[in-house]
Amino acid sequence: MAKASExxxxxxAAVQALYQMDxxxxxxxxxxxEFEAFWIGREVEGVEFQPAENAFFRDLLAxxxxxxxxxxxxxxxxxAAGWPLKRVEPVLRxxxxxxxxxxxxxxxxxxxxxxxxxxxxxxxxxxxxEPGFVNAVLDAIAREARPGELxxxxxxxxxx
Numbered sequence: 001m002a003k004a005s006e007x008x009x010x011x012x013a014a015v016q017a018l019y020q021m022d023x024x025x026x027x028x029x030x031x032x033x034e035f036e037a038f039w040i041g042r043e044v045e046g047v048e049f050q051p052a053e054n055a056f057f058r059d060l061l062a063x064x065x066x067x068x069x070x071x072x073x074x075x076x077x078x079x080a081a082g083w084p085l086k087r088v089e090p091v092l093r094x095x096x097x098x099x100x101x102x103x104x105x106x107x108x109x110x111x112x113x114x115x116x117x118x119x120x121x122x123x124x125x126x127x128x129x130e131p132g133f134v135n136a137v138l139d140a141i142a143r144e145a146r147p148g149e150l151x152x153x154x155x156x157x158x159x160x
Contacts (some may be wrong), residue, residue: 009052011098011117013040013126014060018094021065028065032058064101071100078140090132091125099138104145111142111149 042052098117122131
């Protein structure tokens with residue numbers, strides 16, 4: 001269970017770092033160094049940041065940066081017409097990019113896990129419609145990027 005909580009913390013830290021990179025124009029190397037040195041596993045201004053799986057955190061951040069164009073294109077294609085990703089609030093943009101990266105490039109992470117984790121991250125920042133929005137967008141991306149994976153569990157249950 002420790003590994004799962006460290007991965008959850010890595011996802012939250014990655015979203016925070018992606019947000020910071022987006023709004024402050026910080027580069028990948030600087031964001032990695034700052035979060036690993038000053039945030040992950042530390043207490044900052046009375047807020048305790050959980051220990052995270054650093055290798056997973058690094059992969060999420062570097063992967064989103066490396067694959068940002070195809071990630072943004074996939075998210076844009078999923079969003080409502082006339083509402084491109086660049087119009088989405090920066091924290092939500094970071095969450096969607098992180099979730100899309102895992103769904104498209106981290107096949108070792110089950111789609112349901114990735115979606116649930118990013119919906120949970122969304123709950124850390126929002127309380128109303130945003131978690132449902134993230135769930136809907138990531139579900140649509142998962143169904144395109146991993147055809148049949150989300151349906152497999154339901155089919156197994158139906159066969160029993």
